[in-house]
Amino acid sequence: MSTPDVMVGLSGGVDSSVAALLLRDAGVPLAGLFMQNWADDGSGDCRAEDDRRDAVAVAGRLGVPIHFRDFSREYWDGVFAHFIDEYAAGRTPNPDVLCNREIKFKYFLDAAHALGASRIATGHYARIDRAGGRWRLLRAQDTGKDQSYFLHQLGQAQLAATLFPLGDLPKSEVRERARAAGLQTAEKKDSTGICFIGERDFRTFLSRYVPAREGEIRTPDGRVVGRHPGVFYFTLGQREGLQLGGVRGFAAAPWYVVDKRVEDNVLVVDQARDSRWLxxxxxxxxxxxxxxxxxxxxxxxxxxxxxxxxxxxxxxxxxxxxxxxxxxxxxxxxxxxxxxxxxxxxxxxxxxxxxxxxxxxxxxxxxxxx
Known part of the structure; x- marks a missing residue:
């Protein structure tokens, strides 16, 4: 097996598949690496095994070698523990930002170097250039898919060692190229949410790690309008899941979360989407x-x-x-x-x-x- 110049993170999705396709067609010495970031918790709801099979199939179709690394312990320590701590404090964390910083552009990059690659590539929608003696992270051409928001914790060393082959392509063309190349991921749905939650109910999953307490739902002026299953399950501006139907004395209008008071276990709501409290x-x-x-x-x-x-x-x-x-x-x-x-x-x-x-x-x- 020849030493690759670029190691592509093959996730089993269409984006990383086409990133690998583009690099192969450009003649770049290439290999793929599939990362397992979540250990099986017994629920059977995470799609890691299906994704692994798809990544192997894509690598075979493209004729590139593929490697495997288990980063589940690193993910738990660097991403998931923080995720739980933040929810327990009543905040709403963004694990995708931490996953990029701690896993994909740290442990994956280290693994790629250990396997002889000088650079990594991923299926993120973003661009990198060099101007004025420094590397810059730029929005993708497809602004609707741009993922630079999730990549803002990267630094100069990581950008210097990274390729984003999809940065100049619209998502529609990515799928067209996957179909033309006969990749089995061409019609695969984009993953949404977080792998360790998968298709499960968010509240059920979170309750395994953050014990919830029922409490009052109040208006900003203190009137009780219902009860909640746990303030941790809600985020500011949220409308869904409140289950506040016709409340006596109030208009028949939607309710929105405007505050989470963890200290006294109260969820505060108001009926205007653009409430002044928000x-x-x-x-x-x-x-x-x-x-x-x-x-x-x-x-x-x-x-x-x-x-x-x-x-x-x-x-x-x-x-x-x-x-x-x-x-x-x-x-x-x-x-x-x-x-x-x-x-x-x-x-x-x-x-x-x-x-x-x-x-x-x-x-x-x-x-x-x-």
Whole structure:
């Protein structure tokens, strides 16, 4: 077996399959690697075995060797433990960001180097270039599939050793190329959610790790309108799962979560989607990570994104003495959520980001702080 120049992370999905196809057709010495990131918990709901078979089939079809590595212990320690701790604290974590930083661009990269490869490639929708003596992470051409939000914790060394072959392609063309090459993943549904939850009910899964307590659902002015199965199961702005049908004395309108009070086990709701209790202009974060190694300036203007499926919004960014950020948006933002990532952009370039700590929404307990 010849030494590969590039190791492709073959996940068993169509995106990584076509990433490998493009590199093979370009004549790049190539091998694949399938990562097992979640140990079987006995439920049979994670699709790891099906994905493994598909990855093997794709490698065979393309004529490239494939390797296997079990990173389930590293995933538990570096991603899942944090996921549980955050939910227990009433926050809403984003495990995809940690998985990229801790597994795909750390342990996978190390494994690729150990196997003789100088670079790795994945099926992420993003682009990398080099300008002004540094590597830059850019949005994908297919803005609807762009995944730079999840990659904002990468640094110069990782970008220098990474290829994103799909960065210039629309998803429709990716599937067309898979069909033309006879890859069995061509029609495979995109994976959604988190592998360790899979197709299971989220509440049932989380209750195995974070014991839930029933409690009251109240309005912002303190009126009790129902009961919840556990504040951990909800996130700010959520409408589904509240099971609040016609509440006496209130309009027949949907309810939305506007606060999670873990300290007294109360879920706070309101009936307006853009309730004032959900709206904020200023957000404070933990210490930020900068892809270039440093922020562009102590204070600067940028576009800021507080959720993956959200349009980046104009904001003023202040880098504080401890490395944390104070981000003031031009327009009010809905449901800025502690535990999620605030990611910064200048045009199509991703600068980096940080975990959201609090905002100035009226229900946020830290709203009065500066």
């Amino acid at each position: 709206m904020s202009r200023t957000t404070w974060t933990a210490a930020a990570h900068w892809i270039a190694g440093a922020p562009p300036a102590p204070r600067f203007e940028a576009l800021a994104q507080t959720r993956y499926r959200q349009t980046a919004e104009p904001a003023s960014v202040e880098v504080r003495d401890d490395g944390s950020l104070r981000v003031a948006f031009v327009r009010p933002q809905r449901a800025v959520t502690p535990g999620q990532s605030l990611v910064l952009y200048l045009g199509e370039e991703c600068l980096g980001g940080a975990v959201i700590e609090r905002c100035d929404a009226p229900c946020d307990p830290g709203a009065a702080g500066g």
